[in-house]
Amino acid sequence: MPRIAFLVSSARAIDLHESSDHPTGFWLEEALLSYERFVEAGVEVVVMTPDGQAPVPDPYGLEPIFHYPAEDRDYFASVYRTFQHDPDDIRITLEHTTDLDLVAGRRIAQRMVAAGRTPSQAHDLISAAARIAWLQHRRLVDVMLSEGIDGGLPEAALRDGVAELEAASTAVRDDRLARLARIEGFAAPVALSSLTDEQLGEFDAVFAPGGHGPMVDLPENPDVARLLSVLHEQGKTISALCHAPALLLAAPDRIDGQWLFEGFRLTSYTNEEEDQNKIGRLGMPWLLASALQNAGAIFDDAPYPWASHVVVDRNLITGQNPYSTEATADAVLKALELL
CATH class of the missing domain: 3.40.50.880 (Class I glutamine amidotransferase (GATase) domain)
Structure with missing residues (x-):
């Protein structure tokens, strides 16, 4: 071995x-x-x-923004790639990769689909709003509401998607800490x-x-x-x-x-x-x-x-x-x- x-x-x-x-x-x-x-x-x-x-774990690395579920990160990547086609133009910053609203796009899209949009339509709406949020350093939900790119969802539903992601990432972080605590080598x-x-x-x-x-x-x-x-x-x-x-x-x-x-x-x-x-x-x-x-x-x-x-x-x-x-x-x- x-x-x-x-x-x-x-x-x-x-x-x-x-x-x-x-x-x-x-x-x-x-x-x-x-x-x-x-x-x-x-x-x-x-x-x-x-x-x-x-x-000891770095306290900074315990913030929920570093523990988003993989499926949310992947959806977010599929969104920004729709408006950043050239790798030389993809100036991804930590602010982008950890922005709660931006990464919550998958969960907001799910709510759009439940309200009657197709997955493709929901993705297009999220991508359009994300592009504006990205370029103007604004919150995704605020852009969706002010620009009429909300897919017909009420503000409460949009913000609920963001809150759901925050709870999910906190749960991922807590689960990782629990798994770490069970590894004897890290304690001794x-x-x-x-x-x-x-x-x-x-x-x-x-x-x-x-x-x-x-x-x-x-x-x-x-x-x-x-x-x-x-x-x-x-x-x-x-x-x-x-x-x-x-x-x-x-x-x-x-x-x-x-x-x-x-x-x-x-x-x-x-x-x-x-x-x-x-x-x-x-x-x-x-x-x-x-x-x-x-x-x-x-x-x-x-x-x-x-x-x-x-x-x-x-x-x-x-x-x-x-x-x-x-x-x-x-x-x-x-x-x-x-x-």
């Missing part, structure tokens, strides 16, 4: 320019869904933190610092989920450096998602004096994505994408922010953002010949 060292940050605070000692941690969605995917595939997953302290992780090089070599891969926490306790960590050195020397899989590629900055230099991952293609949370989230706007002490490029990486990001994007270069697998979670986990399983 393959074994994965599931390395989670145990950091609980990060110093930002406008908020010192700001609460942080790991990103719930990335950690939980990856862990469950690996276990489902028959992998032995050993949860560890640098110091053996129990990790192994201390990476307690493992010998020989023990580290018994793992087939390392995987690190993101959240802003990894930027605090993974770079320049000597035990992370040992883990990377041991696995890389054996050609084993090294994988990280979102902010977790920060762990690569702990890697030592090669014998020729170059960084261990000099010239590797990789991705991570981008500077543009950082500029759009609530934490990043408080002033990051440093930017991950820039640091990786300065270290010697060939940075490879998606054509636009918040797209699922995974880069595989030799034994290194990196994912760009939370929306890359499942694809990154599957790339790791493929490397372990389990897919």
